[in-house]
Amino acid sequence: MSASRYDAIIVGGGHNGLVTAAYLASARKKVLVLEKRHVLGGAAVTEEINPGFKYSVCSYVVSLLRPEIIRDLELPKHGLQILPLESTFTPLPNGDYLARWGDHDQTRREIYRHSPRDADAYDDFGKLMYQLAVAVKPILAMVPPDPTSMSPKDLMGFLRLGKHFRGLGHEQFHALHKLMTMSSADYLDEWFETEALKATMSSSGIIGTFLGPRSPGTAYVLLHHYMGEIDGAMRAWGFVKGGTGSVSESIASAAREHGAEILTEAGVAQVAVKNGKATGVVLDDGREYTASVVVSGLDPKRTFLDLVDANSLPDDFVRDIERFKIRGSSGKVNLSLSELPNFTSKPGVGPLHKGAVSISPSIDYLERAYDEAKYGDFSSRPYMDIIMPSMIDAGMAPPGKHVMSIFVQYAPSDLRGGWDETKREAFGDAVVDTLAQYAPNLPEAILHRQVLTPWDIDRDMGLTDGNIFHGELSLHQLFCMRPTVGHADYTTPVRGYYQAGSGTHPGGGVTGASGRLAALKILKEAL
Amino acid sequence: MLRTTPFHSRIAPLNLAQNWRRWSGYLAASAYEFHHNREYWAIRNSAAMIDVSPLYKYGIEGPDAERLLDRVVTRDVTKCELHQVFYTPWCDDDGKVMDDGTLTRLADDSFRLTSAEPNLRWLQDNALGMNVGIRDISDDLAALALQGPNARRILHDAADGAADDLRFFRLTKGEIGGVPVEITRTGYTGDLGYEIWTDPANAEALWDGLMEAGDKHRILPAGMLALDVARVEAGLILISVDYVPAHQAVIEGRKSSPFELGLGWTVKLGGNWFVGRDALIAEKERGPEWEFRGLDVSWDSLEALYGEVGLPPQLPSEGWRTSVPVYSGNTQVGYATSGCWSPLLKKYIALAHIQSQYAGIGTNLRVEVTVEHYRKKAAARVVETQFFNPERKRSNPSVADEVPA
Structure with missing residues (x-):
């Protein structure tokens, strides 16, 4: 038994959990992070499995690490450096290749070599996607409103959204509709004729999903790729010096500086719930810690089906979580x-x-x-x-x-x-x-x-079924549906129990956005 | 490495300061000498040679070639005679300018279009159902601008008189340096001038032929810095500087109609339908929101502002391409997009977008200038965009009548 009582306990020292911890600690809360493994970072780790050779074991690039997190937590001071990764090279079976380089003129010349028409279309496509990304991006920084709620706060949220979309021109609105409904292959077919270009571009629409480029709904994910482009030279896209683990290390360092305690090899067995309220956690080794708030950085399956006694949760909620699609691919x-x-x-x-x-x-x-x-x-x-x-x-x-x-x-999880x-x-x-x-x-x-394989990622990293995004980024699992309607705002049916992982809005990737939004929510209503 | 133009073997050794810039993916000389001053004066006083090969060029051929171009550009292409050249913008459906360039009728059913940005896909999309071939000939054609008062005499010697009687915006064929060329009386300097087109394989022979014939007429290769000053004096707009091409504009506010760019004279609403025509008819009826004007910045005002800090006016020797606020009193009513000190006119001039109600010729406005780190407003008068428009640009005296330089 520990005598310590914390304001908040974070279950899981992945990058989102660490972000929540750092934000809460910087607000002078007493914070404890509990990580099962010997290293911090979850899927954002660097490990020297072969001596002298450092592997970013799982996540290997950062695409959308939120610039406000980098600024708020002063991550560069804690060692974060994001280095540019500018080109994409696609070798072809016929002995040729297609490359997209960092330089616009060079890329244009290269695409022109394959199709003069595509070289023109590439710029026009880029502009349209940029416009749409600008339109959609504010949503990423917004706590999703509940569409079934009549509360003024939720209604205002939807009103803001509605206004936002009314501002789109008809061309953009039409394109957004298509992106929401089409497959990436069909959508790209409307623009390009070079197979390798279409395929390489469509790949960003299938990463982490159990869908193919011809599956409807994949076009939308293309848009996510362009979000990182909006900030132009300021974008937080690239390779992290020292491997992806350096993201986690720098966030942990910021959290510790603000007084957070971080324990490794401290796997949580269960979240203690008393009278419908979370009171603390019990570790695998029997240690117990109490806190006003418990935050899970794990995926929705583990957060609700493993850590909490099913009796503490409403039946329909449990069913929603059971239905949540998390196939590893x-x-x-x-x-x-x-x-x-x-x-x-x-x-x-x-x-x-x-x-x-x-x-x-x-x-x-x-x-x-x-x-x-x-x-x-x-x-x-x-x-x-x-x-x-x-x-x-x-x-x-x-x-x-x-x-x-x-x-x-x-690589299907259910091989x-x-x-x-x-x-x-x-x-x-x-x-x-x-x-x-x-x-x-x-x-x-x-x-x-x-x-x-997904089997290893589940077992070693604790990502259910090895799904890298804590649940597929398909339209039915985004925004106010992530992970389920009514609890897309980082709350859970258990008072004092919050979720901060990628299984919440805005979803997967090393963005830290879920962890930050969860921390802001907790500070506003619970601590 | 960026691409080099067909003249690279000739221009590279001449580029004394290795002062290059990028133009559509090519290396282009900014200035050959350490300062562009002499190159500018070659344009206005003798003759300058400017490598303009990086222009995009399209060959449009077939029974529907005229129909396609008439549909795309704002001018009435049916009026374009054989070997005539049209300067023209083209628009999107909303009547906003996408690009501008020259259109040359090479034969009844064959045209050449130059542009500043790629337009292959736009032309192809507009040719749906038409019997016309569209070829990107950008790399198949080297282009050299010969500009300045001595240009005709140089061509007289170099091309054996082939262009002696060539009228403004017309094309002729000839031979220079032993290679076949096409010569158009066009340019981007507002001066007497020609553009010469040939197969890239003939580029070096063309260059050598002109340099040889031009030597006694004080010919000089000129770079983009000199050209930039000349084109501002001539009031000629530059894409992505004076206007944002409509298809690249991320927001509506960045787009401009031909009326708003001083190109109303190119919009032929009486002819056949063309892309953007409906929107332009409506705009013509209600009047454009913006006008494109020249600003003649008052020297007295500049002297007074600089005098306050104990300095004579200090103006940039190069043309500038940044957006500078223009005021009526203290209210911003527009912005200048290009400007320069005109060495010939001895005036500080700018090209500006002005809200229509403030754009009347002779209106007194104020333009921002930074004097010793502080932002001030200098008096400026609204004028026509052509600050410099010499008779020789369009006139056709015989070469014999011209007084030797």
Whole structure:
């Protein structure tokens, strides 16, 4: 038994939980963070699994880390540095490639090489998406109102939204409607004719979802990609020096500076609830802590179905959470390399190695990869998003050596017959074999390989079914539906119990937005 | 590396300060000498050669070529004669300007369109159901502007008199430096001038031919800095500086109609339907909200403002391209988008967007100037945009009549 009583206990030291902790601590609240693993960060961790080689084990780029969080918590002072990752290189099976470089003229010339028409369309498309991102972005920083509520606060929220959308021109409104309803393949078909361009652009619409580029609803996720563009040079998009774990470390450092206590190897077994109110937590090892407020940074399944006794929750709420879609669809392969991959379509070491490499030669290729997953297999020829962190930050690998981060889709969480170690390695082999078609020197260059399937991500990182976004980013699970209507405002049916993970609005990615909005909500109404 | 133009082997060694800038993905010389002053005076006093190859160029050919262009641009293309050149903007459906360029009729069913921004997709989309071929010939055509009072004489020598009688905004064909060229009497300086078009493979021969013939007429290669001053004096608008192309404008307020850019004379509402025509008819009826005008900044006012801090007026020697507020009294009624000190007119001039009710010629307004870190307002008079418009730009004396320089 501990004598300490806290204002708030944060369950889970992932980046969102840490953001909540830092905001609460900076408001002079007594805060305790409890992390099950030996390292902080959850899915935003850097680990040196092969000595000398640092892997951003799961999340490998930051796309939309909220600039206000970076400013509020003074993260650069705590070591955060986001380095640019400007290009995307798509090698093609026919020996050619498609690249989008950091420079506009260079990208235009490259797209023009594939289709003069697409080169023009690319700019027009970019402008429209920019306009839509500007229109949609304020929603990301807003606590979702409850559409079923008649409270003045919720009604005002919807009124503000309505006004906002009335300001859109008809062209933008039409486009937004299409984005909300169409598949990314169909939507991009309206603009472009180059297969590799469509496929590479559509990939941002399928990452983390159990959907293919031809599934309706995927177009909307394309828009998320453009959100990061709005701030222009100020955007918080890129590779984090020291790996993604540095995001978590810098936030934890800010939280500690404000007095938060952070414990690792402290897994929470249960949230204590008395008379419909959360009173504290019980750890796996029996330790107990009490607090006025308990905040879960875990996904909705774990937050409600594992941590809380079902009797403390309304039946229909439990059913909503059970229905919440959280299928894992992706895996991760991290490699230590003796040399960089040498792409046959653009031999040698060049700028492409400092950017992303995308294995997405055509929409058909991606859809076929999805087809296999749809029926319970992992993709034998998967979609991959690859970066070589050691080319951006020399500290990630010993001098002259390299690390490679490969995001792989699809790897269904409910693999036919279930995942085991043999299947995991077979999945790893499929990844390496596929890459070897474009860079034949790769297999020989591998010094160490780490393969993560949804099974591993669930077990090791505590993300249910290995879903990287704490629940799919499909339209029926966004905004006031995330994770469920009535509790999209970071509250739960249990008084004093809050949620702050990516399973809440605005959802997945290393944004910290959920953690921040949850902290603001808690400060406003509970502490 | 940025792309280089077909003249690069000739212009690179001449660029003494390695002073380059970007133009549509190409390297373009900002100035060849350490200061652009002599290059400017070549445009106004002898002749300057300016590499304008980075322009976008489209070849439009086929039975419906005239129909397509008549549908796209604001001018009446049916009136464009063989070997005539039209300067014209084109608009989106709302009558907002997307781009501006020159249109040349090369044959009954063949045209060439130049533009500042890519337009392939726009042309293709407008050609739906038409029997017309649209080719991006940007890389297939090297272009050189020969501008200045001695330009005709240089061409007389270089092209064996082929362009002696070439009228303003017309095209002729000839040979320079042993290679076939097309010559149009067009330019971006507001002076007597020509633009010469040839296959990129012939670019170096063309350059050498003109330099050789031009030597005794004091020909000089000129860069963008000199051109920028000349075009402001001539009141010629520049895309993405004086106006935002409609299809790139993120907000409505950034778009401009031809009437608002001083291009009302190019809008032929009496002819066939063209993109934006309905909106432009409506706008013409109610009158445009903005006018595009020249501002003649009062020297006395500048002297007084600088005098307050004990300095004579200090004005930039290069043209500027930033937005500068324009006031009536203390109310902002517009903004200048380009300006320069005119070395020829000895005037500080600017091109500005002015709300219509303040845009009458002769209206006294005030323009912001920064004097020793403090923002002041200098008196300026609203004038026509063509600050400099010499007779020789359009006139056609025979070469023999011209007094040698």
